Amino acid sequence: MEAPAKKTIVIPDRNHHEGLFFLSLDVPHTCIHCGGPRGRLEWGKIWDRGYLRVNVWKNRCGHVEQYDELRRHYQEEIKMHEGTRAYLLMAIIHTMMEMSQGMNVDIEELKRSLTLAGIDGEKLLGDMPLVKAIQIVCREFGELDLSEKTLLEMVKKSAEDYELGS
Numbered sequence: 001m002e003a004p005a006k007k008t009i010v011i012p013d014r015n016h017h018e019g020l021f022f023l024s025l026d027v028p029h030t031c032i033h034c035g036g037p038r039g040r041l042e043w044g045k046i047w048d049r050g051y052l053r054v055n056v057w058k059n060r061c062g063h064v065e066q067y068d069e070l071r072r073h074y075q076e077e078i079k080m081h082e083g084t085r086a087y088l089l090m091a092i093i094h095t096m097m098e099m100s101q102g103m104n105v106d107i108e109e110l111k112r113s114l115t116l117a118g119i120d121g122e123k124l125l126g127d128m129p130l131v132k133a134i135q136i137v138c139r140e141f142g143e144l145d146l147s148e149k150t151l152l153e154m155v156k157k158s159a160e161d162y163e164l165g166s
């Protein structure tokens with residue numbers, strides 16, 4: 001049998017998402033409980049100190065896939081992206097510090113990086129003082145469980161980017 005097709009699902013990154021933190025996962029489009037086909041993805045909004053736009057769906061098998069169950073089920077997949085997330089968060093912090101010094105930064109590019117890192121950039125940059133936004137991103141970086149290996153990969157990637165940019 002062929003492997004089931006993958007689709008990207010957007011779910012909250014944690015229960016207390018504050019309307020900011022989401023996960024975008026490219027995973028098989030099958031129910032985690034029975035392996036049956038997952039229902040059609042739609043957009044919904046969930047609330048925790050702010051609205052977050054996430055996918056909702058109804059499975060034909062009748063199983064409800066809770067967001068915390070999905071995070072547990074896909075934890076390997078999530079772990080795999082931590083290095084990239086760490087790298088993005090560092091670059092974002094750097095850019096936001098430049099912003100705080102009044103330097104001209106590409107806001108759209110910054111929002112795109114935030115989205116890739118699973119943070120709602122529109123909300124982060126639109127709704128709150130810059131210093132607060134920087135604190136939130138720094139907190140996210142601090143929460144990562146990074147290994148020496150991941151750190152080395154990050155430094156390498158950062159050096160490559162530097163060469164590209166220079």
Ligand SMILES: [Zn+2]
Pocket residue numbers: 031032033034035036059061062063
């Ligand atoms: Zn099922």
